[in-house]
Amino acid sequence: MRTRIQVEGLAKAYRIGTEIQIEDSMIGSMVNFLKSPLSNFRRLRNQSRFDSFEDPDIIWPVRDISFKVDDGEVVGVIGRNGAGKSTLLKLLSRITDPTRGSATIYGRVGSLLEVGTGFHPDLTGRENIYLNGTILGMKKREIDEKFDEIVAFSDVAQFLDTPVKRYSSGMIVRLAFSVAAHLEPEILIVDEVLAVGDASFQKKCLGKMQNVASHGRTVLFVSHNMAAINQLCDRCLVLEKGRLIYDGEATEGVDHYLKIGAAETTCGAYQIDPAAARRSDCKGQITRIELQDLDNGTSGSFGIGEPFQIRVHVTCYDRISMAVVGAEIMAANGTPMLNLRSDSQNIPLGPYSAGDEVIFTIQVPGLPLYPGLYRIDPWFGERRGKRIDQIRDAVSLSLEVKGRLQAEHLIQPGRAIMLMDCEWTDAVVTKANQ
Amino acid sequence: MANSDTAQTPLSEHCIVIVPTKGWKLIAWQELIEYRDLLYFLVLRDVTVLYKQTIFGFAWALMNPVFSMLVFTVIFGALGKLSTDGQPKSVFYYAGVLPWTYFQGAMSASANSLISGANIFSKVYFPRLFIPLVPIISKLLDFGIAFLLMIVMMVWYRIMPTTNLVFLPLLVLLLILTAAGMGMWLSALSIQYRDVRYAVAFCVQLLMYAAPVVWTATSVPEKYRLIYGIYPLAGIIDGFRVAILGGRPMPWDLIAVGSVSAVVIFLTGAFYYRRTERIFVDVA
Incomplete structure (x- = not known):
């Protein structure tokens, strides 16, 4: 090795x-x-x-991290928002300079911290392939050789000579990822690029990454998608507040990570750091999230099927004529379970003006899911669901066995994901003669 | 184990050590050469994008120098009656405006390049030095196009170039060095202190009147000539005019002093840029 x-x-x-x-x-x-x-x-x-x-006065997004990665290893990097994952990748890709310590890298590095770096809207697809490829560190000759493959992978062949500003956002992402996917460095550093594109394209990307890994290249991969980490990585690093708290086998690392989440879950109220990096535009921000039972008691754990409410506090910075609020509920490994959104029921919300502080309350009649840890990603947006702010990975909820569903050993998720408290009766229609 | 090591591609050439950088660094020529394809595509991007979706396309490269020339001919030539060395006014002004337009365009674009390129260099590593150098190279195209008009004008006015024309490449090289040096200084300063960005916009005006664009360097008193020559554009623009239009000997005194300061500007710019580049991402 x-x-x-x-x-x-x-x-x-x-x-x-x-x-x-x-x-x-x-x-x-x-x-x-x-x-x-x-x-x-x-x-x-x-x-x-x-x-x-x-x-x-000093913040240390990355403090005192040491590890070693060998040839052909695929290492996942996980941690909550602000744990230092992105900074670590930036240090390893030489984008920013470390304050202390050292990293030695043997081999050519390709880093993909963003899809489509350097894409220019006025250039055609063909021109952007060359530009983006060379920015990522490829030589012109290498791009020439792989050009047809890149085009085939991206499915945009007939728009190759159209400026990319006429592309749909999905097409831009596909084109950009296929350039990146054909980068063939010895070490690939990837930051959450799989969070883009539709489901079938994501699947294609995962396949491509698996392919890269099986060719004996080293991959360092940051993701919030635990399913992808489990599927792709043999080893994972868990970061917490800038420190490396776990380095070892991947599934165990994911469990470890979920446990840190669980330790903090019981509080049920989350103040959101306005500066935390996330998808949000300047029209407003989510400032606080609370999970409450129906008596307004804040809690992070509820029984299966027990009604509760999600309260989302929002500060508006601009006029919002029509608002949509929602919450995505995911299993701990990232599998989406429910997407609750006010516009699916045509609930009129708004208008709000700049400076308004609004509390949206979503009353959930109960989650018919297996016990365990779930993530809630609340968001709010404008009409047609154009998102203004979304909080990822901040809120978790633990569903517990309460009430009538008591036989804990029987309530284990198998292939099914839903569980319900049903009414069961029997009626003997014909009594056999004895 | 040793065998399998040698069987693979040699790795030692690609060993990168990432440690906190301190102190002054030289230009890493080898790295620049390794990334030369990127430089080519960045320049190509600049050039392609510039006149996309315009009606006149590359004719725009002529607008700026031609209109400056017309304004100068009317205001300084016809109304102000400034000396034009006995040359036809329009040719005299155009020969000064031509190198100045390149210098101004290249330096301003270069000074802004880091701020406008922050979204690229904060996401991927490549030699940062390319960012201010790309506009310096891509503006040469405009310069070349505008130069064609110079030739047309000389034919029209039947001006025969003198043998001094052979020094033109040297002057253009000095022009590029000065623009690149200023570009490196200003871009590195302005990413950290945005004040510089606004200061550049109006200082450019002052720099133009300080250069012999609308007047001739022969009007500088003899005893101040060498001091004036420290401003590299003095020798470059005056020399440019003489090399093309002739009429008097090349101003070698100005050019000599100017070349020294052009080289100094370029080298100090490169050093300063290399020294501060480690914090670009953090302050951008």
Whole structure:
């Protein structure tokens, strides 16, 4: 076995809001310059100090991570939002510089942190294939050789000479992914790109990744999709608050990760960090989510079929004439179970104006699902379901055996996913003669 | 084990060590060469996108210099009656406007390149130095097109080029060096201090009047000539005009001093850029 990636004590720090010792304006910088002997002294002193992990002005998205990846390994990286997954990948792809520690990489790296980096809307599909390919590190000759394959994989052959601004968003994603999929580095670093495209295309992408892995290349793969991690990876790294808390076999790692989720689930109320990276546009943000029983008691666990309510607090930054609110409910491994949305019942919500704080309450008559841990991703949007904000991976709910469904050993999910509290009667129609 | 190692593609050439970078770095020529295909496609993208969905297409490359020339001919030539070295006014102004337009366009685009390219370089690694250099190269196309009109005008006015024309490539090289050096300085500064971006917009105006675009460098008093020559565009633009139109000897004093400062601007720009590039992603 040959080592491909060797990471030792890697850490990355940011001053809150900006990088260490950087002023945003010329004046600030000049003042800084005048004070520089003093601040230089402070900086140097801090640099040699061990306890700087505790400095409240500095955040460490990645702190002191060490691991080693060998040839042909497919390693999943999982962790909650803000655990440092993306920063780790950025460090390994040389996009940003580490503050401490080192990483040694043996081989050519292809990193896919975004689908379609450098795509220009005015260029044709053909021109974008070359541009995007070379940005990802391919040579023109390599693209020439694989050009037909790339086009075939993307299914956009007849639009090859059309500017991509006339493409549908699905076509752009397909084209971009097929360029990336034909990158053939020894080490592939992938960040959640499978979260795009429709189901059949996602399946195709997973197949392609499996193919890459089976050719003995090393893959580092960040995902929130536990099913994909289980399916693709032999090993996984679990990050929590910038630290590596688990490194080992994949299924065990996924369980471990879900357990951290479970430990925090009982609270049932979640304050949402407005700065957390997520899909949201400037029209409004979800600020808080609560799970409550019908007496407004906040809780994170409910019985099977027990009614509860999801309360979504939203602050509007702009006028929203018609709102749609919803919640996606997923099994712990990411399999979608339910998608509740107000527009499916034509519920009129809104209008709201800028500055309004609104609480949406979704009364759920009970989840007819097997006991276990479920994720709730609430979202809200405008008319036709155009999303304004969505919280992923923040809220989980534990469904427990309560009430009439008591025989716990019998209530195990097999191939089925739903479970119901039914009424059972019998009536002997004809009594046999004795 | 050793056998299987040698059987695979040699890895040692592709060993990357990622550690905190400190201090000053030289230009990594080898890496730039390795990524040359990317440079080609980035330049191609710039060039292709520029005049897409326009009616006049590449004719736009002529609009800027031609209109500047017309304005200067009327205001400074006809109304202000500034000396034009005894040359026809329109040719005189066009010969100054031509290198200036390239310099201004290339430097401004280069200064803004990091800010507008942040969405690319924060997602993938490639030599960051390409970002400010791409506009410097792609604007050469406009320069070439505008130069064709220069030839047409010379034929029209029956101006015979002198042997000094052979120095034209040297002057263009100096022009490129200066624009690239300024571009590296300004782009690296403006990604961190957005003040620079706004300052560039109006400083460009001042720089034009400081260069011998609308006037001739012969009007600079003798004792200040060498000091004036520190501004690289003094020698470049004046030399450009003499190399094409002739009429007096090449201003070698200005060019000599200017070449030194052009090289200094280029090298310091490259060093400063390389030194600050590690924080680009964090401050972008």
